[in-house]
């Protein structure tokens with residue numbers, strides 16, 4: 001995709017992307033640094049943040065603001081609004097495409113005369129897998 005857009009996926013950017021995609025959990029910048037350091041000794045926090053900025057700009061990852069952490073985007077071929085379901089038990093983050101909800105939200109913003117710069121909703125709770133687990137035990 002980066003080729004098509006004519007932007008460069010440098011080794012460090014690629015590495016950060018792979019690490020974020022490694023799990024469905026949200027990843028913090030300092031965890032990324034810890035894991036990249038052994039391979040790229042010169043990596044600094046600023047290097048990681050620049051790579052993260054690039055990946056966000058390209059829509060390849062999302063920032064979960066309330067966690068101050070990052071997740072991979074599964075539908076990065078288009079700009080989209082965001083509903084993140086964050087499980088406090090297993091830390092997994094599920095991204096849902098919810099055009100109807102977001103459309104309703106946009107209407108509310110319009111009525112309030114409010115210009116939203118980010119349209120991301122983050123919900124904290126217990127995911128389906130974890131609540132199944134709890135009902136068994």
Ligand SMILES: [Zn+2]
Pocket residue numbers: 062072073074075076080095
């Ligand atoms: Zn996404």
Ligand SMILES: [Zn+2]
Pocket residue numbers: 087088089090091092126127128129130131
């Ligand atoms: Zn869970």
